[in-house]
Amino acid sequence: MRHFNVAVLGVGYWGKKIVDEYNNIPGVNVRAVSDQLDRNLEFCRDRYGVENLFHDYREVLEDPAITAVNVALPNSLHYQATKDALEAGKHVLVEKPIALSSAEGKELVDMAEEMNLTLSVGHIYRFNNAMNEVRRLARSNFFGRTFFMNLMWMNLEPLYPDRDVIVDLAPHTFDIANFIFDAWPCKISCTGAAYRRETMEETAFISSEMPDGTMAHATLSWLTPRKVRQVEIVGENRSALIDAVTQEVTVYESGYTYRLGVERNNTIQTELVHFLQSIGDPLTETRNSGSIGVRTVEMIEGAKRSLAEGRRVEVPQEQ
Numbered sequence: 001m002r003h004f005n006v007a008v009l010g011v012g013y014w015g016k017k018i019v020d021e022y023n024n025i026p027g028v029n030v031r032a033v034s035d036q037l038d039r040n041l042e043f044c045r046d047r048y049g050v051e052n053l054f055h056d057y058r059e060v061l062e063d064p065a066i067t068a069v070n071v072a073l074p075n076s077l078h079y080q081a082t083k084d085a086l087e088a089g090k091h092v093l094v095e096k097p098i099a100l101s102s103a104e105g106k107e108l109v110d111m112a113e114e115m116n117l118t119l120s121v122g123h124i125y126r127f128n129n130a131m132n133e134v135r136r137l138a139r140s141n142f143f144g145r146t147f148f149m150n151l152m153w154m155n156l157e158p159l160y161p162d163r164d165v166i167v168d169l170a171p172h173t174f175d176i177a178n179f180i181f182d183a184w185p186c187k188i189s190c191t192g193a194a195y196r197r198e199t200m201e202e203t204a205f206i207s208s209e210m211p212d213g214t215m216a217h218a219t220l221s222w223l224t225p226r227k228v229r230q231v232e233i234v235g236e237n238r239s240a241l242i243d244a245v246t247q248e249v250t251v252y253e254s255g256y257t258y259r260l261g262v263e264r265n266n267t268i269q270t271e272l273v274h275f276l277q278s279i280g281d282p283l284t285e286t287r288n289s290g291s292i293g294v295r296t297v298e299m300i301e302g303a304k305r306s307l308a309e310g311r312r313v314e315v316p317q318e319q
Helices: 013-023 038-048 075-087 102-114 129-139 165-181 267-278 290-309
Strands: 004-009 028-034 052-054 068-071 091-095 119-122 146-156 187-193 203-209 215-221 223-235 239-243 248-253 256-259
Touching: 004 013, 013 028, 013 038, 013 267, 028 038, 038 052, 068 075, 068 267, 075 091, 075 102, 091 267, 102 119, 102 290, 119 267, 119 290, 129 165, 129 223, 129 239, 129 248, 146 165, 165 187, 165 203, 165 215, 165 223, 165 290, 187 290, 203 290
Parallel strands: 004 028, 004 068, 028 052, 068 091, 091 119, 146 215
Antiparallel strands: 146 223, 187 203, 203 215, 223 239, 239 248, 248 256
């Protein structure tokens, strides 16, 4: 890999992980970081030797030596920061969601294409070895006809003033369904509620119908004390249970149960390497392209519409 100067915009919990992984990739130099909190900036300086520290991310974008940036800011800033970075000529990997509306996401995709820049979205589970193995098996008809997929994304979280559980967790579940089945839902039904506050859902249940009739049901919650990142696929020939954290895949077949030999990988580093390798070849669609990020937001919009209207809604298919 050639040498890259990169920057990370937002070095809170997730941004620090990104800086750490970049620090372990040969040929990559984290030239600058931005954050509102001095303690986060000082951590990056003291732990990783980052010299250029800014409170305002726009100052980072003024550095012509920086080739690419990671946007790990709050969701509400994803659109504007990504737009500013693209306008500054930087390649961008923005954490999910790409934006809070699909219209804004499409604007970013069009801008990146016009400027010949790579725009990727942090759909991290596309780089998970267990997910990749299950995707391969699904495409080889390992499960036979697939009946349904059950996704459980749950853990205990504090009250976030700027987001709800649907916007925060549903991008993963919609994206995983698309990644494994190579299709997006055509119909979505969503229910949800807030319990520790009056508005903004903390638990939600989303049922999606895929074009071939497969059902995908997601349970999302910030209220359960046990952290669960789990995908269950039930088919006519075999079924499988995937632990997305440990990357273990357990197969159920004709009364037998066995575990696949999946080698666990570092998903963050794999994603970052993929992003950097796509720079210089932006015409090749990356595994987690901006267009995929936009479709994920369209699914979230469908879930929100279902929740507001109290009914199952149809989601427009790609033209």
